[in-house]
Amino acid sequence: MVHTLTTRQFLLLLRYSGFTTRQIYNYCPNMMTYNGTKQALSERLSYDLSQFNDVRLQAKLQRFNNLDLNAIEQQLSMQQIEAISIDSPDYPPLLKHIYDPPTILFCRGNLQLLQHTHTLGIVGSRQHTHYTNKALKMLFPYFAKARLTIISGLANGADTIAHQYAIQFGCATIAVLGFGHLHHYPKQTRVLRRHIDSHFLSISEYPPHTRPAKFRFPERNRLISGLSRGVLITEAKERSGALITVDQALDQNRNVYVLPGDMFNSYTKGNMLRVQEGAEVVLSETDILKDYC
Structure with a gap:
């Protein structure tokens, strides 16, 4: 037929x-x-x-x-993967309005998280100091109380910390992959990925067989910001890949927040540069949560 x-x-x-x-x-x-x-x-x-x-x-x-x-x-x-097309009522409402939203989202996990709009992207350097841990550990109880859903990219460093604290403190979390669901990178986050797949949600715009490739991660970053009402930078060097996400967030008219930087600290040079461009410095949880009322 x-x-x-x-x-x-x-x-x-x-x-x-x-x-x-x-x-x-x-x-x-x-x-x-x-x-x-x-x-x-x-x-x-x-x-x-x-x-x-x-x-x-x-x-x-x-x-x-x-x-x-x-x-x-x-x-x-x-493979327990759902393919959600852009015309579906399940498609994330925030993501639909970016410049080039994925025509299909490949999803594994709790699809209800796609409808969450109290979403905060958290990005930062793979190389970071204890500052990232300390600041996020202070902020996350407030994020949990406000029922924020945390978006990140499951990379080493700040992404991993963001997902782990989301789970620890009781926030929902979404991992955005830069490859298809049948692959994984980096290997250090594989166990975390399995937990997110089982209890939260991982998404990709790439068909499941698509292998990791360097150029796909910047493409992935626009989804982190596109799914988020705001994006928080923890630590970012002047040429950090996390700043690609921030630039895309600004293009998508998202709020951008940065942890305060130190002019002598190379790990927060990117933070300071984004403050010059209009990002908001986070001195307390209120600087972020005021936009989620």
């Missing part, structure tokens, strides 16, 4: 074919209007891509034609 594909199924096939989020927006700007059988959608997609004369796109179109949607759906079910 030939049946009409849903928007979710069409987007799922595009992602498994190798089309990136950016390519889908560039080459299928009217994706929400696509409807019909797989054959009909393939013909329309072929027409839309023909104007670009790119052999790489044609290779992805060929993969689209060869994919077995039922097999993909069965694999996702076996």
Whole structure:
């Protein structure tokens, strides 16, 4: 029996074919209007891509034609992964309004967390001092009382501390992955990842088989800020990767908070630079929680 594909199924096939989020927006700007059988959608997609004369796109179109949607759906079910498309009521409302939201989110865990809007992203350096631990340990009881959901990237350093304190103090937490769910990086956070998968939520815009790659982590960072009403920097050197998240948060019109820095401390040079650009210095929990009333 030939049946009409849903928007979710069409987007799922595009992602498994190798089309990136950016390519889908560039080459299928009217994706929400696509409807019909797989054959009909393939013909329309072929027409839309023909104007670009790119052999790489044609290779992805060929993969689209060869994919077995039922097999993909069965694999996702076996892997306990839910694919949430951007037109779904389950899609996070804050994330939907960034410049280039993922067309599909791959999720494992408690999907109800996607609807939380009292969300705080916490980012910082993989290399950090005791300052990060001390400050977050002081702040987290207040975050828990305010029922904040903590968003971070499950990296070594500040991300790990943020997720661990969220669990310890009773906050929900969401881990945003820079790879597909069948992989993990770094190995030091694997046990923490398993706990989050089982009790909270991990999400990725990449299909489960997608391996970690350096360029994917900056792409991932826009989701950390996009899911968050505000982003807190713990410690960041002048060229810290955490500042990519902060820049994206500013572009997305999110609140940005920084722990106070020391002009002689290289670990907080990035903090001080963002204060010059308008980030708010956190002297107490009130400086953050006033925006969550």
